[in-house]
Amino acid sequence: MPNLRAAALALLAGVLFPIPSHAAPTQPLKPAVQRQAMLLKSVPTQAKMIAFTFDDGPNRRYTPKVLELLQKYHAHATFFVIGQEVVRFPEMIGKIQSAGMEIGNHGMHHKWLHKITPDEVQQEITGGADAIVAAGGPKPYLYRLPGGFATESSSRLLGKLGYTVIGWSIDTRDWRMSASAGRIEQIVMKQAAPGRIVIMHDGSVRREPTLTALSHLLPALESQGYRIVSVGELLKKSDYVALRKLPPGPCQTARPKSQQKSKPARPHSWFERLLPGRHV
């Protein structure tokens, strides 16, 4: 039984001399069990696409107006909803979906994750997802950190649950009381570039500057040749899918086959581990 013997020896060798985590794996790579979540703030692409994201909703007053504007310009976006707002306005989940938009998780109560216990972190993340599903929405796979705060336990849990954390590369600061439509427009038009992710808000109060800015930004960006898309659509245009299949650890620096050629592997600055701290 040479094969059995060889297998037993290999098994024993593996126990006695385990392959260090940084060594190249000898077996085909399996989909990763992420130890920490991954964070994306933008995506490298030549395509003139910008992802718009709206946080803190759904809101009965403002979300329908945002949807109306997006549909008018055949634009898409991702709505990072708060669980407790979904419980208040569950019908909005159907409206967001039937308008062709994407839904992401923004926590159950919008608690800053560094201010609460690991148990509460878990309740925030899973509670937010449960609220979306209970309202008829899809199980979310994108997470946005309230306030941009991450902790060690939240990063591990988000990774374990299969989330990718979505940051932003264009901060409109439309949540400020001093925000004006003109300033929001200026920020976006100045920083617009392929693959960027814009953060805006459709929840909370006083969203008029956001709505006015959006009504100007959508045609302005369209006239420059940009397509406004959801985060999911932007990711489809990237190597995200290939990278997601890579295991954690040193393989994070490996490049997908399409980019391998003769160049050595180097880290993807756009696809990084979610480390504890504030990500803004």
Ligand SMILES: [Zn+2]
């Ligand atoms: Zn928020």
